[in-house]
Amino acid sequence: MxxxxxxxxxxxxxxxxxxxxxxxxxxxxxxxxxxxxxxxxxxxxxxxxxxxxxxxxxxxxxxxGIEEFTALVTGARAMPELRKGRTWIPLIGMAQAGAEGFFDDGGYPAGAGWDEVEMPATADVNAYALSISGDSMEPVYREGDTIIVSPAAPVRVGDRVVARTTEGAVMAKQLVRRTATRIELASMNPAYPELRFGAGEILWMHRIIWASQ
Missing domain, CATH: 1.10.260 (434 Repressor (Amino-terminal Domain))
Structure with missing residues (x-):
């Protein structure tokens, strides 16, 4: 934080x-x-x-509430994306997310391999949750934290996002630059280098709107 x-x-x-x-x-x-x-x-x-x-x-x-404020701290640009109350959201681990069958071509949750977790309600019916693994986003997200990801939320430079590459890698990063031809993603942990991709190398990119802490 x-x-x-x-x-x-x-x-x-x-x-x-x-x-x-x-x-x-x-x-x-x-x-x-x-x-x-x-x-x-x-x-x-x-x-x-x-x-x-x-x-x-x-x-x-x-x-x-603290959950709404936490959403703003962890990357949300507005509060209405989280609603009062809680709901069940599909959940998988970040390590599983790169495997085939968990997302359709548009990056929406698909298949039967998802668990469910009770999380703060969101206006996006296609929102999903991922369990963080690894330390590339420390100290913002730590191993075992759960993030809510919204395919419907607009993505801007500076937002924290989940992105999938054409090679199947799924990662939680911060969007630092986006042009018609290039996308640059950074980890919160300075031990990890910035990643640069051609625009065609990123299949989809969704914004993180909430995280457990």
């Missing part, structure tokens, strides 16, 4: 309620400057994080 992700989630939460960051702070009973850009780093450049008390107050003021 990165400093920028937390503050981006707060900014998005404010925008979802028609507020500026200052307006959100005021609505939560905080000093109106609490979420200003100048308050996100100290004078000597060190990162400043919002307090748990501040987060609790903005949750109370907006009606947002």
């Amino acid at each position: 990165r400093h920028d992700d937390i503050w981006r989630a707060i900014d998005t939460l404010a925008a979802e309620h028609g507020l500026s960051p200052s307006g959100l702070a005021r609505k939560a009973g905080l000093d109106p400057t609490s979420f200003n850009m100048s308050k996100r780093r100290t004078a000597d450049g060190r990162l400043r994080w919002p307090s748990t008390e501040s987060l609790a107050k903005i949750f109370a003021a907006t009606g947002a």
